[in-house]
Amino acid sequence: MSDPQLTSVNAASLAGDNIFKVFGPKPARALEMAVAGVSRDDILRETGNTVAVRDVSFDVVPGETFVVMGLSGSGKSTLIRCIAQLVELTQGSVSLNGRDLTAMSEKELRDVRRNNMSMVFQHFGLFPHRRVIDNVAYGLEVQGIDRAARHKRALEILDIVGLGGWGDHYPQELSGGMQQRVGLGRALAVEPDVLFFDEPFSALDPLIRRDMQNELLRLQADMGRTIVFITHDFDEAIKLGDRIAIMKDGEFDQVGTAHELLSNPATDYVREFTEDVSRTKVLTAGHVARAEKSGDPMATIIVGAEQPIDTILGTLLSTDEPVAVRGTNGELIGVVDRSAVIELVGGT
Amino acid sequence: MIERVSRAPKWGIWALCVAVAVGLQVAFASSESFPAGLDHTFSDPIDDFGRWQQSARRTNVLFTGFFTPLSDMVGWALDTVESVLLWVPWYVLPAAIFVVVARTKGWVVGLIPAAVMVYPGLVGLWEVTIDTFALMIISVSIAVALGVPLGVWGALNTRVEKSIRPVLDAMQTVPAPVYFLPMLMLFGIGRVPATFATVIYALPPVVRLTTLGIREVPPAAVEASEMFGATKRQTMTRVQLPMALPTIMTGVSQTIMMALGIVVLATLLGAGGLGQEIMETLSQRRTGRGFATGLAVVAIAIVLDRLGRALAVTDRSKLPGRKVMAGAAVAIVGLTVFGLASGITEFPEVWSVKIFDPIDNGVVWIRDNLRWLTRGFNDLVVADFYVPVRDLLTETIAWPVLLWIGTFVGWRIGGVRLAVFSLSMMVAVGLIGMWNQSLDTLTQVVAAVILSVAIAVPVGVWAGRNPRVEAFLGPILDALQTIPSLVYIIPAVIFFTVGVVPGIVASVLYAIVPGIRITALGIREVPAESIEAAQLFGATRRQTMLGVRLPLAAPTIMAGINQVIMMVLAMVIISGLVGGGALGFAAVSAVKRSDLGIGFEVGFAIVAIAMILDRTTAAVADRLRPVAGH
Ligand SMILES: Nc1ncnc2c1ncn2[C@@H]1O[C@H](COP(=O)(O)OP(=O)(O)OP(=O)(O)O)[C@@H](O)[C@H]1O
Numbered sequence: 021m022s023d024p025q026l027t028s029v030n031a032a033s034l035a036g037d038n039i040f041k042v043f044g045p046k047p048a049r050a051l052e053m054a055v056a057g058v059s060r061d062d063i064l065r066e067t068g069n070t071v072a073v074r075d076v077s078f079d080v081v082p083g084e085t086f087v088v089m090g091l092s093g094s095g096k097s098t099l100i101r102c103i104a105q106l107v108e109l110t111q112g113s114v115s116l117n118g119r120d121l122t123a124m125s126e127k128e129l130r131d132v133r134r135n136n137m138s139m140v141f142q143h144f145g146l147f148p149h150r151r152v153i154d155n156v157a158y159g160l161e162v163q164g165i166d167r168a169a170r171h172k173r174a175l176e177i178l179d180i181v182g183l184g185g186w187g188d189h190y191p192q193e194l195s196g197g198m199q200q201r202v203g204l205g206r207a208l209a210v211e212p213d214v215l216f217f218d219e220p221f222s223a224l225d226p227l228i229r230r231d232m233q234n235e236l237l238r239l240q241a242d243m244g245r246t247i248v249f250i251t252h253d254f255d256e257a258i259k260l261g262d263r264i265a266i267m268k269d270g271e272f273d274q275v276g277t278a279h280e281l282l283s284n285p286a287t288d289y290v291r292e293f294t295e296d297v298s299r300t301k302v303l304t305a306g307h308v309a310r311a312e313k314s315g316d317p318m319a320t321i322i323v324g325a326e327q328p329i330d331t332i333l334g335t336l337l338s339t340d341e342p343v344a345v346r347g348t349n350g351e352l353i354g355v356v357d358r359s360a361v362i363e364l365v366g367g368t
Numbered sequence: 369m370i371e372r373v374s375r376a377p378k379w380g381i382w383a384l385c386v387a388v389a390v391g392l393q394v395a396f397a398s399s400e401s402f403p404a405g406l407d408h409t410f411s412d413p414i415d416d417f418g419r420w421q422q423s424a425r426r427t428n429v430l431f432t433g434f435f436t437p438l439s440d441m442v443g444w445a446l447d448t449v450e451s452v453l454l455w456v457p458w459y460v461l462p463a464a465i466f467v468v469v470a471r472t473k474g475w476v477v478g479l480i481p482a483a484v485m486v487y488p489g490l491v492g493l494w495e496v497t498i499d500t501f502a503l504m505i506i507s508v509s510i511a512v513a514l515g516v517p518l519g520v521w522g523a524l525n526t527r528v529e530k531s532i533r534p535v536l537d538a539m540q541t542v543p544a545p546v547y548f549l550p551m552l553m554l555f556g557i558g559r560v561p562a563t564f565a566t567v568i569y570a571l572p573p574v575v576r577l578t579t580l581g582i583r584e585v586p587p588a589a590v591e592a593s594e595m596f597g598a599t600k601r602q603t604m605t606r607v608q609l610p611m612a613l614p615t616i617m618t619g620v621s622q623t624i625m626m627a628l629g630i631v632v633l634a635t636l637l638g639a640g641g642l643g644q645e646i647m648e649t650l651s652q653r654r655t656g657r658g659f660a661t662g663l664a665v666v667a668i669a670i671v672l673d674r675l676g677r678a679l680a681v682t683d684r685s686k687l688p689g690r691k692v693m694a695g696a697a698v699a700i701v702g703l704t705v706f707g708l709a710s711g712i713t714e715f716p717e718v719w720s721v722k723i724f725d726p727i728d729n730g731v732v733w734i735r736d737n738l739r740w741l742t743r744g745f746n747d748l749v750v751a752d753f754y755v756p757v758r759d760l761l762t763e764t765i766a767w768p769v770l771l772w773i774g775t776f777v778g779w780r781i782g783g784v785r786l787a788v789f790s791l792s793m794m795v796a797v798g799l800i801g802m803w804n805q806s807l808d809t810l811t812q813v814v815a816a817v818i819l820s821v822a823i824a825v826p827v828g829v830w831a832g833r834n835p836r837v838e839a840f841l842g843p844i845l846d847a848l849q850t851i852p853s854l855v856y857i858i859p860a861v862i863f864f865t866v867g868v869v870p871g872i873v874a875s876v877l878y879a880i881v882p883g884i885r886i887t888a889l890g891i892r893e894v895p896a897e898s899i900e901a902a903q904l905f906g907a908t909r910r911q912t913m914l915g916v917r918l919p920l921a922a923p924t925i926m927a928g929i930n931q932v933i934m935m936v937l938a939m940v941i942i943s944g945l946v947g948g949g950a951l952g953f954a955a956v957s958a959v960k961r962s963d964l965g966i967g968f969e970v971g972f973a974i975v976a977i978a979m980i981l982d983r984t985t986a987a988v989a990d991r992l993r994p995v996a997g998h
């Protein structure tokens with residue numbers, strides 16, 4: 021599990037500045053209207069243009085998993101394709117480690133793609149005419165790495181993503197979950213600094229999806245890459261994301277940690293999303309811990325601050341005593357007790 | 369609700385049409401045929417050019433620097449392929465065919481074409497067949513080498529595709545032998561112009577399907593490739609082309625079949641091979657040998673069809689591994705070396721089956737004993753239809769009347785555009801002096817179309833209603849469709865010798881296949897609900913057929929008739945080979961005498977007739993199509 025080549029942290033920072041993307045016949049006019057704040061429907065009716073992304077800015081720090089979540093048609097795919105430069109931005113810029121991607125020549129961009137970023141696609145985007153091993157090795161192949169070296173690397177990667185022994189098969193002989201493992205392996209093989217995921221697991225059935233999420237968490241724990249992850253599933257967003265951006269009609273309504281979104285929704289739209297979410301999954305012991313004024317309590321039971329409430333529910337309910345919450349360095353943060361949890365589950 | 373657009377002819381307008389026609393007839397009754405005012409305007413410069421190129425062939429840099437070297441190169445390639453195929457032991461070709469087909473279709477299926485390939489050897493036609501095979505290999509290779517890049521270009525550039533497409537469409541309505549003349553001009557006579565005519569004729573499917581295949585590659589795969597930093601070229605060669613390969617191969621297999629159709633016809637250009645063998649034996653009345661040669665062409669068609677289908681399967685996960693293929697390759701090389709070492713290369717003479725004489729005798733017997741039938745049919749077609757109609761059109765009715773009627777009908781059916789188009793095409797044909805020959809051709813075409821429709825529509829209706837009939841006919845029709853058009857004149861000549869009738873009969877044989885196919889399709893496509901509704905109201909079977917099925921299938925059947933007409937027109941020149949087809953006959957003699965000017969006029973007239981009939985019948989089919997609601 022701890023392949024040395026995956027653990028070498030080489031994450032990058034990624035930033036977007038006032039990104040606009042307009043599809044349609046007269047983008048200039050539509051862009052003007054979008055900047056002026058005319059609504060998406062009105063612009064479509066008047067000019068026939070779709071404003072898919074509108075004035076989006078963000079900063080992703082190295083090693084962070086940044087999740088963009090929104091309903092179908094909200095512009096998530098368009099945004100990630102703008103970031104990856106697969107479509108041309110109508111306005112705005114994207115920079116990777118401070119280098120402006122939008123200003124690059126075709127060749128420079130190609131080099132960045134070869135060395136610094138890669139992507140996992142919703143419908144896998146695998147090459148059906150290549151064996152699994154050659155799918156995984158594709159990024160290395162276009163870089164001109166010789167066959168023996170790239171196959172060696174691809175075999176290592178196949179082991180890492182749990183597909184050892186499947187190299188000689190063709191993708192269509194694999195199940196959906198396995199195919200996306202190939203997609204993941206293909207993206208990891210080039211050791212990118214930034215990984216883009218466009219709803220990679222939404223074509224999979226729920227059990228496999230959960231497996232894949234866990235797999236990604238495991239890999240990310242090892243490799244600590246910068247990740248931009250698109251999803252329409254809030255549970256997935258909470259599970260994987262360090263920060264979550266809620267996207268609506270091409271705009272970010274709010275960006276923040278799961279806790280921030282839940283406890284402080286900026287708009288009704290965000291509130292609607294968060295309403296159905298089980299708080300015990302999102303909030304950690306640290307979030308609900310009440311500071312204990314009377315020094316170190318004599319609590320015999322101790323939990324970590326980063327543990328979600330639902331994982332310590334049994335512990336809390338099995339005792340009448342307050343439970344101590346400690347941080348990663350063992351320092352005392354506070355205590356939680358039954359009443360806090362009951363308030364949380366029943367409450368606002 | 370679905371309702372037919374009501375456009376009942378207004379009787380007043382038709383009465384006017386007739387009145388004008390009568391008026392024109394009276395006014396022009398004694399006039400000559402169409403004044404061919406431009407008779408020499410186009411043909412003379414073309415003749416001059418023809419004469420010029422003959423003298424310029426040795427001096428002008430266009431020829432010495434381009435066409436002659438190109439011609440030499442292709443000639444050399446043809447010679448090389450042919451001598452290699454004759455140099456290796458004869459069984460290597462069937463073995464190679466077996467390997468290619470068995471690779472994707474299993475060894476049982478692979479045995480069929482391999483066995484069929486032996487047939488030409490058995491009847492003593494091995495070398496002639498190899499001749500034709502070499503021509504096929506070179507033509508198809510050139511067509512693919514040109515067509516794939518062109519298709520790729522079209523896929524990458526919409527503007528290019530938009531300008532290529534109408535050219536490809538036009539190339540498919542032009543009867544194949546029309547390509548012979550320009551080739552004749554550029555390359556003289558022989559196998560090289562035949563090769564290029566074949567390349568041009570067979571090019572459209574591979575171009576079309578390459579463009580289609582590349583367009584059909586899922587954008588996700590292309591994006592993924594781009595995302596990994598692949599250059600455009602890397603994406604094309606590593607992702608787009610390989611993923612489009614099955615579609616491209618389908619195009620290649622269509623190209624192969626089209627190429628075969630024209631390669632045997634290319635005998636007109638002196639290309640030799642099986643086509644020439646057929647023509648010679650038929651003109652020498654060696655029917656048995658002609659028949660056996662026709663079967664050799666059919667054999668090649670089967671082999672090539674199977675090869676094409678086998679190539680079009682490219683699902684790699686189901687193919688045998690590299691080791692098996694390497695083993696097969698080694699086996700073939702081994703067989704070759706063994707054959708060469710032991711001197712077994714030529715097809716063993718002793719195996720030859722003498723089937724010609726029995727066939728000759730059989731044919732003579734059939735001809736003698738069926739004379740009452742063939743004679744009767746011949747008279748019916750010639751004396752009761754062809755001669756009176758032709759004379760009516762060319763002698764009795766004055767040409768302005770025909771112009772008027774043609775234009776008027778075009779207007780009623782297809783509006784002003786069709787009327788203007790038909791009128792200008794007719795005038796052009798008249799002006800270049802092809803008026804009477806065109807009407808003569810038209811009469812024969814109409815006869816063939818009437819006969820074809822009379823056979824194809826009832827059979828098609830039967831097949832459309834009865835799945836068992838359809839299942840039985842399916843493979844037969846499949847097989848018939850792969851047979852090159854030239855072969856169809858063999859049975860026609862056997863029964864009707866030469867003249868107008870064998871041409872018509874061959875055209876009918878060739879054209880009924882699509883007619884049956886499309887009619888059956890139309891009948892089968894009639895929604896079950898409509899039929900059930902009619903039955904619910906107590907309609908008899910007959911009423912259901914006449915009142916519901918046929919009207920609902922009418923647009924599709926009309927499309928089938930359009931196809932029949934186009935196929936009959938494609939046979940005009942082949943009819944010319946046996947003395948029929950008027951324009952076809954003129955085309956054949958023009959090519960034989962290298963008479964370029966006339967050849968072009970004839971070619972233009974045939975294309976003009978084809979385009980008028982095509983657009984008119986397509987417009988009729990459109991008008992029959994039901995339109996939803998008001
Ligand atoms: N190439 C295009 N041309 C025109 N409009 C487009 C194009 N791509 C996307 N759009 C439009 O932009 C809007 C946003 O689409 P996008 O695919 O980014 O949404 P999404 O959030 O990814 O949705 P989903 O969850 O369905 O994938 C939609 O209205 C869509 O119709």
Ligand SMILES: [Mg+2]
Pocket residue numbers: 096097098219
């Ligand atoms: Mg999307």
